Amino acid sequence: GAVVSQHPSWVICKSGTSVKIECRSLDFQATTMFWYRQFPKQSLMLMATSNEGSKATYEQGVEKDKFLINHASLTLSTLTVTSAHPEDSSFYICSARESSGRAPDTQYFGPGTRLTVL
């Protein structure tokens, strides 16, 4: 149980294009999903918190117009990197928090998406 998937697992795009990454909770409902970014040999940095049916909350320094987040259902959140540039190349990871009352603080992570912008 508690499986989170991400699609695609890797993507290569040209500078200036937009890329959409999907995060799905497969066997539970997730009121909240989180998006992280991880550079090589570094820790995970929280980009934004996504709540189903409402606007995402972005961390300081994260451009909301560049990283568009949509959480349209209790099992799906999407991150769109708009007008991607080489400096956006990174490992993007989502996590989901189960909305049932048993363990509301537990987060389950997806396998990550490797984005390379040429």
Place this chain on the structure above:
Amino acid sequence: GENVEQHPSTLSVQEGDSAVIKCTYSDSASNYFPWYKQELGKGPQLIIDIRSNVGEKKDQRIAVTLNKTAKHFSLHITETQPEDSAVYFCAASTNSGYALNFGKGTSLLVTP
């Protein structure tokens, strides 16, 4: 905001030995402390967690201890195996939003 510090950054042990990774946190409101294992190119995998109403938790070869007064928690892995080699992250969160604050990670290498 919350600041989580993790030590050591790298740890090398021989197979069969124990490994200990320590973390400290700054926000006294933090009440949830998970540990994640991340293998190269993969997402973090939850291996054990502890909440502030418990001092110790064990799951087979893995244990976590929590000292709320000192604001530190530790991961203990006994009888290490080469497949334990990975990067381990500690994290802390509060009931407000549940966002995780991660330590910088410990690269564990278990040599046969």
